[in-house]
Amino acid sequence: MDPLTARQLIEDFIHDCAHCIDDDRLEEWPSYFVEDCRYTIIDRESFAADLPVGIMTCDSRGMLEDRVRALREANIYEPHCYRHLISGIRVRDVDGDVYRVQSSYAVIRTMQEGDISVFSSGKFLDEIVVRDDSLQFRQRIVVCDSNRIDTLIVIPL
Amino acid sequence: MDPLTARQLIEDFIHDCAHCIDDDRLEEWPSYFVEDCRYTIIDRESFAADLPVGIMTCDSRGMLEDRVRALREANIYEPHCYRHLISGIRVRDVDGDVYRVQSSYAVIRTMQEGDISVFSSGKFLDEIVVRDDSLQFRQRIVVCDSNRIDTLIVIPL
């Protein structure tokens, strides 16, 4: 695939995944991943120290689906929504049809009562399988800048 | 128009409109809209419930111009400026020369005294008329994530 086309498909894919979460279409979210995927949230220091244990890891699309179901059934103390801002999407490496991509994110959280704050910032390290114009994450590592992350990150980052 | 060209023109147009506000060239802002336009600010819940009443609606370019004039003459309690961050600009639909576009935004507000905060986050739902390389909003709906919005949103979002 020519690099310009791949670049645009990847940018669109990453943004669409964020819109899917922000628009509260969470049931669609697992479809952005291959069956045999890995989704990890880890803090910056643990990632730098190559610690294998993230704050949260899902090892299959089924686990992502479970996560969404649990979220829909959960009694969240106070309703809130997320807004992703994604910047600096950069393809770092291509291996066959797998693209390694780095990007920066910030998630703005708005509580129903109206409080607005930056909930999390960090970077996405993605491995994206690109086949024709169909894209899916094989791996997404969310490296949070903060070491103090809510153990209950309800909505996915 | 070929999709790549349209995509870039639309991205540039949306960013230029934000720069126009952030650079305090507000008198230029109405020129980003067609004469017979609609500009609405509405909260997420009202929008989801399909409530027709936004927090603020302008139904013509003249109303946008009035708004800017009022702002210039107003005694604002404390001067402040805005900074738009726009992410995930995605063309969702094309109908003739009208493009339906979704994007995410955050507006950072800096008060003259120095306080910096996220003033608003949400999404833009735009209808943009693209004729050659001249673009204008036919409609811009600003869907704020927060239900509590200053009734006096002085500077446009």
Place this chain on the structure above:
Amino acid sequence: MDPLTARQLIEDFIHDCAHCIDDDRLEEWPSYFVEDCRYTIIDRESFAADLPVGIMTCDSRGMLEDRVRALREANIYEPHCYRHLISGIRVRDVDGDVYRVQSSYAVIRTMQEGDISVFSSGKFLDEIVVRDDSLQFRQRIVVCDSNRIDTLIVIPL
């Protein structure tokens, strides 16, 4: 160079410079500038008033290298990291191989203790020398929206 190629090279370059800071590869940062460069941080009001004195100015790549060395040796009271979000990268002018580019930024600061806040927002006014696929800043003016800026801005913006 054709405009599309230049545009993409410039976007990538600006984002890579931000990733270099956010990934704490500060020793690489001066290499984004030509030898005889200018890097200035200035507040919005002083910039508008055309005041020649910024909060901080470096007049050569050597000064940028000194800055990074000083930072590495400094005892910072509380460790923190930055996350750049860059939006609205727009080429405003081309003069030979020098591109004048405007963009908006926000820098999210995360303290080791976990506090997350918007540290600074503003715009970059860049002059970028583009030779084949090698790009470097000839000038970067960081215009901060806030007039109250830490005199000790440790990590570069």
